[in-house]
Amino acid sequence: MSTIAVALVIWAAGWMVNVRLANSTVANTRPVKLLVPAIFGFTILVIWEVVVRGFGVPLVILPPPSMIAVRFADSLPTLWTDFVQTFVKGALSGYVMGCSAAVLVAIVVDRYDFLRRGLLPVGNFMAALPIVGTAPILVMWFGFDWQSKAAVVIIMVFFPVLVNTVAGLRDTSAMQRDLMRTYGASYWQTLFKLRLPAAMPFMFNGLKIAATLALVGAIVAEFFGSPTRGMGFRISTSVGQLALDMVWAEIVVAALAGSFFYGAIALLEKGVTFWHPSQRK
Amino acid sequence: MRTVFPVLTVIGVIVALWYAACIPMNSPWTIQQLERAGKTMTVTEHIADTWAQERPRLPAPHQVFQELWDTVVMKKITSKRSLVYHGWITLSATLLGFGIGTGLGILLAVGIVHSRAMDMSVMPWAIVSQTIPIIAIAPMIIVVLYSIGVQGLLPKAFISAYLSFFPVVVGMVKGLRSPDAMQLDLLRTYYASSAQGFWKLRLPASLPYLFASLKIGVAASLVGAIVGELPTGAVRGLGARLLAGSYYGQTVQIWSALFAAAILAAGLVALIGLIERITLRRMGMRT
Missing domain, CATH: 1.10.3720.10 (MetI-like)
Structure with missing residues (x-):
């Protein structure tokens, strides 16, 4: 249960930052245009990590990103x-x-x-x-x-x-x-x-x-x-x-x-x- | 008429070159057999032999068509040796996956057009995903889904779905954004709501773009379904026929499976082209 809650909180946080950035006055500057997809990708990775570790998903189905990076x-x-x-x-x-x-x-x-x-x-x-x-x-x-x-x-x-x-x-x-x-x-x-x-x-x-x-x-x-x-x-x-x-x-x-x-x-x-x-x- | 004659000439030349290429490709085997038997052949007999071997390196066109005829028309379609049976396995996975991929792709495109945050977050990834060989994860999907008990049609359809997904998203976003400022302004003067703007302007305007991506997507779906059949170890489907043929050196079988896949791809693209023509004509976009 707590895993789902943590994942949802991370998702909401990442999404909120992106919505703020996308609707702000600096939305059309180059750094922000790169930052928004980067935040999105990073949020997905963190949720992936949390869900895999939290639910104990077997490694033969989905390894967490940290393990892939180490490998x-x-x-x-x-x-x-x-x-x-x-x-x-x-x-x-x-x-x-x-x-x-x-x-x-x-x-x-x-x-x-x-x-x-x-x-x-x-x-x-x-x-x-x-x-x-x-x-x-x-x-x-x-x-x-x-x-x-x-x-x-x-x-x-x-x-x-x-x-x-x-x-x-x-x-x-x-x-x-x-x-x-x-x-x-x-x-x-x-x-x-x-x-x-x-x-x-x-x-x-x-x-x-x-x-x-x-x-x-x-x-x-x-x-x-x-x-x-x-x-x-x-x-x-x-x-x-x-x-x-x-x-x-x-x-x-x-x-x-x-x-x-x-x-x-x-x-x-x-x-x-x-x-x-x-x-x- | 102006194009039919040149196209037929080109196809004729290709077939002639194919027959000619069979001679040097297959004659080492003929020579080897003759040496073993201690016989000799005339040149015409030699050439005829290169076009009629059991397992040639390059089968002659008539051998491939003979095999196609035998496995498509002469066999019962429920038989495991019928190409219609294997073709249907691949086609059903392709169509299911294509349907799922297209549906989700259109939904995501609608979301991207209506939400600026979604546009900025997802769109760069959708574009980047077009440049990477996503098909590389096909074997993994098959094996992982197999290990959690999902097998048969669904894993292949899943691969087909994600291969057709991204072209549809990118094409559909372009299409939904294609109405120009003048048209959008007109709707605003009509006091149209954004839902009305979507159904009456954006969606119809996006159709030409959608059909262009559907053609790319369906071809990619077919490739996905064929590649998805490889890791399961050559059980059923056109990909399995390709793999089994390459295991056992059955070149005629590989070529006939290849032609079946080509005919399937051409048929699917032509079908979408036909639907496109009819739809656009009824909408008055093309005469």
Whole structure:
């Protein structure tokens, strides 16, 4: 009983602070905008801790956050090797290869109208499919190591980037293209100086979608077979051993890696497409 | 007509490349068998053999479709070898989870739009959650729910639900905020209450955004249900067919399960697209 009371009091306190902050005059300043979600997240964590300890929830169902933090700090070397195996070798290499292939194909597709009309509906269709299901096939072909994970990631990121880049390359107006023609610009000059820069906002849309897909692909592919390291491997084996604190520690790593990856792409976008209305202050 | 011909050409080229790829992928096995038997083959026989192996590295398209036909049409749908049976297991988990996720997502979005504190507290987390691979916790959910006695449809539906939840929240908040100041002012001059503003302006205006997120959400739900079937050890469902196929090297089975999943995904997205078109047309938003 007292556990529920304590949890409710903490919740009410956290919520009241947030309501005060949100309706105050400083609500639109940057520190407050960061503080409010932080308080919310912290309140949830504290309640989680209180409820798990108060009710004596078994560790094999839900470990308290403090224990996850301890496990995280204790097994940094393991987490780091898993991170390198899954993120750097699997997701990142596949992401780079898949996205560059997609951009190159998009440039070719854009050049030939026939290809564009044929490949674009197919690409749109493919982008909606559960491509992650190809993982068992690719693991069979490329072995258990990172190559098969990179292959899954390549296929997963290819279609969203392709479709978005092709859409972006068509985003110049007839007037702009005519101007390039009056300058006597060749196809390649027009491509590099006008159409690729104009395509950047669209391309980054695809790249951001692909960034989240890449990590999902690399982790899920490891459920179908992997060497004895990697985030997906660690999650599935730790679940088997009921070492849930380790699973949660890996999830923290995955969450951090995912948001930093996405953040890096978003930052790059800000630098490259500074001229676009959506980026102007 | 202008798009049908190029699309058919592209699909034709893909199928041709697929057949061509079968030859180098599968011929080591053929050569090995021939050496063992001490026989030789002509080139055409050799190529024909690479398209008709029992367990090829890459099955030819006609083998996959043969398997699909056999397991979808020829088997009784209650049989454990019927793909319809496994597809239905996955589909029911997907739909249940999608329904729960969408319902809760819409409710949270309504809360976010009406409460500033909720908006500032929850919305950043909803956005961040889109960038992290939440599917990683799927195995844990299955095992934890199993250990407290919940198994079968519900754990998978739960995974589907949280995968479709966040896209719906983000899309719906955007949609509910899409009416511009002029429209809101008009309602204020009518002396409309905030509930009336919600039902007559915000909700209808949000529908195009909702449908866009529903399409993303249903595809994510299906992936969730498939991944949710992996840790239970390949019992039932399309994910189980994928896993069992990879355990026993049954490549034709993997490919047919993959095509079944693809057809299911395409069907679900097309269905939502159809509902979207009909709804928006009846609302007069699109002609």
